[in-house]
Amino acid sequence: MKLAMAAAMVMLVGFAGPRAVHAQQVGGAPPSARDSALIDLTGYWVSYVTENWRYRMVTPPKGEYRRIPVTPAAVPLINAWDPAADERAGLQCKSYGAGNIMSVPGRLHITWQDADTLRIDTDAGTQTRLLRFSPRAAAPGARAWQGESSANWERAPGPGGGGSLRVATSNLRAGYLRKNGVPYSERATVSEQFDIAPLPGGGQLLLVTTTVEDPVYLRLPYVVSPHFKKEPDGSKWEPTPCSSTW
């Protein structure tokens, strides 16, 4: 009988534990995004290009937009793509914006800029994304290739733990979904889910399910899911500038 009571008490305490901790936190400062991270995204990651190879590893032909559900309004822009003009206008980073940057073959370096801001640097195009877990005090700034990104952890339901990072990005400069000038407008929004999977035999895989929605140039959401392998260090990190042709 005593054993049964003891077991009941142990289990009750076990269930009450996290709530008790939470109750303590209610009175104090909430844990930072870094402290409450559900998955560890930090480190170096390299693109592993097994999908959309012809659209990512080389510049596809001008005028081709297969598998992108563009509106009729986009077609004249696609056919008028002029990389030299982009270069002259200082727009050589149009295919490195948040709508496409994760599909550009290269490496990511993910770090915590501060306790509530996750930072992603890319060596291809030398871009920086800041994923903010707490709202900015200041008003949104000027439109940028990487826009403004808000982030939150999404805890997996059930007892298994784990979860995912959700990122929503807006306030973008108009850019390209592909190097050959398939456009997205500055009204586009980008939603991303970052998930991590173990690789058989060791290693980790980062999967970024990316949904681009654009009321101007997309009839339907454009969804891709580029993936990355984790690397032990930054020895292969090689920043290169944006290029409108390559």
Add this chain to the structure above:
Amino acid sequence: MLLHLVARRAALGLLLVVIGAGTASAQFDPTGSWAPLATEDVQNDSLPVDYLGLALTDEGRTRALSYDEAQKAMVERQCQGWGASYMVLGPFGLRVSSQTDPVTKRIVSYTIDPWEDWNGMTIWMDGRAHPSESALHTQAGFTTGRWEGGALAARTTHMKAAFIRKTGVPLTDQATLDWRFYRHGDVLTVLLVAQDPVYLEEPEIISKGFRLSPAPLDFRDPCVTGFEGREPGDSVPHFPPDKNPFADEFVKFFGLPREAVMGHRETLYPEYRKKIKDTYVQPPPCVNSCGAAGNFVRR
């Protein structure tokens, strides 16, 4: 006495909750009809020789180059299906259902219904072990699953020798497929990591998106064989690997590097872009079916 009775029942109840939660609780509901998003090119089957995005061994490349798609005209092979990996490589959606134990009501398995040229999949969720290595291999293989970190993780073994591409890129019967199903809202992302100790130098990784369909997917009728020009018992169509007439078709059409079309490992990493930067010549502008799904409409 009453207190002891309450404590005993509470302990028993909590124990059941803990055991149940640890073994069978679904972290999301994967059941229903899932329509393919088709915004990524994962099929790579528009031309007979397209091994882009693969890391093939020399053996795998040689075997793939010997493949003639006329094999599928043989009555014996028409309904063979394409192997388990075709779940994400094919153009179809997923229709997923669950099966529960009638007594405990716990989920025993998930079933993904077959298509005309795919054999379907049962993912056993009840903790059963995979069969012994010498057990029967089938087209569908044997798949077990578990919930892990917010994903439904599954592993397929015991497959017959099959394909990782419809262009004849082979997998041996020693291949393993590791799956992860992630659900975010109405989007289901299925991640496949395929390994083969003989034909793949590195795992083939495919991720494909599906969207929850409010209406049940309309699947085609089961495969029915018919005469397609080859009599039963005819020889198996094939090419000598070094004489495949389509080997350079993709290369010429898009000016692609031959080693990329042939599935060499180095072509999967960013360094390869730097290697070909000065030699790649962008093809002429697209003038025909530039927005259609797939690579070409030439066939």
